[in-house]
Amino acid sequence: MSSDLLIRPATPSDAAAIWRIIGPTICAAETYALPSDFSEADALAYWLGTDRETFIAEVEGQVLGTYYIRPNQSGGGSHVCNCGYMTAADAVGKGVARAMCAHSLHHAREAGFRAMQFNFVVSTNERAVRLWQSLGFEIVGQVPGAFRHPVHGYVDALVMHRAL
Numbered sequence: 001m002s003s004d005l006l007i008r009p010a011t012p013s014d015a016a017a018i019w020r021i022i023g024p025t026i027c028a029a030e031t032y033a034l035p036s037d038f039s040e041a042d043a044l045a046y047w048l049g050t051d052r053e054t055f056i057a058e059v060e061g062q063v064l065g066t067y068y069i070r071p072n073q074s075g076g077g078s079h080v081c082n083c084g085y086m087t088a089a090d091a092v093g094k095g096v097a098r099a100m101c102a103h104s105l106h107h108a109r110e111a112g113f114r115a116m117q118f119n120f121v122v123s124t125n126e127r128a129v130r131l132w133q134s135l136g137f138e139i140v141g142q143v144p145g146a147f148r149h150p151v152h153g154y155v156d157a158l159v160m161h162r163a164l
Helices: 010-026 040-046 096-110 126-134
Strands: 006-009 053-060 061-071 080-087 115-122 138-149 153-162
Touching: 006 096, 010 053, 010 061, 010 080, 040 061, 053 096, 061 096, 080 096, 096 115, 096 126, 115 126, 115 138, 126 138, 126 153
Parallel strands: 080 115
Antiparallel strands: 006 053, 053 061, 061 080, 115 153, 138 153
16 A cells, blocks of 8 residues: 555544445445444444544545444453454555554554454455454454355354454
């Protein structure tokens, strides 16, 4: 990815650009356990929720990806964070997700988190699984048949973890 990729906190004015990324991903129903018929308002309320920080990745004002970070649990589990990442279709394979994950790892450390955990990585999302593993995440659990994929039927969900 170009060195001019900027990752910054999302603002309310980014909502339309974020929707252009998350809308098609949610509708495809292949990688996120979210309702495929989520309205724009509901999807944005989820992605930009008050329980998380949301970021965008952009080059020269063009939003290429977005991610959020939040505590994975409350109370005694709040030292482990959780993230969700989505990349624009025309930016897939260009290093945007890798850059967002690297940014999130740094941000998580700075925020005092001790680990990052992905609770539900769809096993057929092989590109993401390889990427997370290349960034030091390990598969620490597998939930058989936990995700109903629109093409592959019931597939496993992976729990991935990395200490910070």
